[in-house]
Amino acid sequence: MHTPESEARRRDAADPGHRHLFHVPPADGGRYPDAAYLAGNSLGLQPRATRDELVADLDAWRRLGVEGHLEAERAWLPYHELLTAPAARLVGALPTEAVVMNSLTVNLHLLMVSFYRPAGERTKIVIEDSAFPSDSYAVRSQARFHGLDPDATVVRLKPRPGSDTLGTQEVLDYLDREGHTVALLLLGGVNYLTGELMDIPAITAAGRAAGAVVGWDLAHAAGNVPLALHEWGVDFAAWCSYKYLNSGPGALGGVFVHERHHGDPSLPRFEGWWSTEAATRFEMTAVSRPPATVEAWQISNPPIFAMGPVRTSLELFDAVGMPALRERSRRLTGWLEELLDEVTPGRPLTVVTPRDPDRRGCQLSVRVGTGSAGELTKRLRHEHGVIADAREPDIVRFAPVPLYSTYHDCWRVAEALAATVSQEGS
Structure with missing residues (x-):
């Protein structure tokens, strides 16, 4: 990697996002305690507010029974x-x-x-x-x-x-x-x-x-x-x-x-x-x-206990706003692209996602020229604590989600790819 880790830390300090509002899984490998989670295009992380909000809805059922349809704080009938x-x-x-x-x-x-x-x-x-x-x-x-x-x-x-x-x-x-x-x-x-x-x-x-x-x-x-x-x-x-x-x-x-x-x-x-x-x-x-x-x-x-987490999440999007998220998404994804450009020369890796920021969201898909995409994601997770998503036979998807992903996550992805793919080619 040409880009030092300190540059990722500097960018995170200047553009921190909202990671503190989410539960991040622990790393399964590598030298960092939390996973670099870039699989939000498959399953998003749990907001910290979700559990308490869901328990409150469950508690209304415990206390009120059928009367919760009209008497719960968030009444079920019009929920x-x-x-x-x-x-x-x-x-x-x-x-x-x-x-x-x-x-x-x-x-x-x-x-x-x-x-x-x-x-x-x-x-x-x-x-x-x-x-x-x-x-x-x-x-x-x-x-x-x-x-x-x-x-x-x-x-x-x-x-x-x-x-x-x-x-x-x-x-x-x-x-x-x-x-x-x-x-x-x-x-x-x-x-x-x-x-x-x-x-x-x-x-x-x-x-x-x-x-x-x-x-x-x-x-x-x-x-x-x-x-x-x-x-x-x-x-x-x-x-x-x-x-x-x-x-x-x-x-x-x-x-x-x-x-x-x-x-x-x-x-x-x-x-x-x-x-x-x-x-x-x-x-x-x-x-x-x-x-x-x-x-x-x-x-x-409507299934109330299934609606509760959606309501909690939508409130978060309302608070942050899609325009701000889109701008941070462009910055994060653009930086991941720069880092991948450092890694791909000489390695069997190709980014297939459009390079034009107007033609993509926050996902970069990488074609793996040798081996299995699924095997690569296993190694990224267990050896480096990077969670990504494989689509066999040869696509690995990385999604730096602007709500909770960090520049350091992106740096870890590039570092892990450089180490893992070079080992596969040796």
């Missing part, structure tokens, strides 16, 4: 409303356009019930070739559900030859050629594998101009990059809360539906107990009266 405004602010939505519910793939299916409506020659579902497998499975099953051949219906856009990432122009060119056949365009806002940030407003505008419905999987975008879903005219979106939103494994996800679709009687939609308007819910009528908001897409009553 989900505590998450609405901060979730909307996080993704750039109106309060009537965002709701926290279910998990990501469940939400994508519920949304596709409404928004994937193949007819005539307009039947195609367009995704990126490197989409997360769950999205691939979901859209293929939707095609089958409509009696269509998924191999013919699902279009997987590939990067141009020689590139690791799917550029915006490739998407626009496809829409220009084949947009008349596209019923649904469903891409990842930030690609899980490469860390590429797609040009969401440009692609949304082109997709809608072509007559397609445009949805976004924001699993790796929510809490990572600024979003303006309402302004950009996105039809629908879904995200999870266990990565950058630090709400715990399998945490509840979120849904956005643009207000132009609210109250549209032509949209098919599954309904349940929570789909009807709140004011008349306990009239116990046989026919639902859905509100003209995104809450019409809810089905079940």
Whole structure:
């Protein structure tokens, strides 16, 4: 390493972030007590406030029983409303356009019930070739559900030859050629594998101009990059809360539906107990009266103990603000990139994430030219106390999360890679 450890310490003193608000796992190896945790793109760290807040909700159940629905300090009946405004602010939505519910793939299916409506020659579902497998499975099953051949219906856009990432122009060119056949365009806002940030407003505008419905999987975008879903005219979106939103494994996800679709009687939609308007819910009528908001897409009553960690996390994002986090993300990720540039020459390592800060979030994906990505991450953890994420066969993902990652974490990553990969090549 050319860069001394003291430079990392100096940067942390000048730009400290909010690490003190989180529990950081102990190191499993190396010479530092805490892990250098760069796997927040897979599972975010636990905020220190989460346990006490969750225990308070549990205590209300102990003290009040069923009366907690109305008498708890955070009453359970309208509990989900505590998450609405901060979730909307996080993704750039109106309060009537965002709701926290279910998990990501469940939400994508519920949304596709409404928004994937193949007819005539307009039947195609367009995704990126490197989409997360769950999205691939979901859209293929939707095609089958409509009696269509998924191999013919699902279009997987590939990067141009020689590139690791799917550029915006490739998407626009496809829409220009084949947009008349596209019923649904469903891409990842930030690609899980490469860390590429797609040009969401440009692609949304082109997709809608072509007559397609445009949805976004924001699993790796929510809490990572600024979003303006309402302004950009996105039809629908879904995200999870266990990565950058630090709400715990399998945490509840979120849904956005643009207000132009609210109250549209032509949209098919599954309904349940929570789909009807709140004011008349306990009239116990046989026919639902859905509100003209995104809450019409809810089905079940909210799981309170699953909602608590999401609420705690969203309050933290409100307090810090996405603009400040995005700026720190650029600084942290940019510095990690500089450090990796010192390490990669002469070693079988290639950064595949775009170098343009406007085309990425806080993840840098590194292709390992020799050996297994999984074996490398094991060595990084057990020998150096660096926790990263492997995607076999050859990608290791490093996410310097601006809320809690440090410049010293980035320095440790580069130092560990230099030591580990050089040993593999010896």
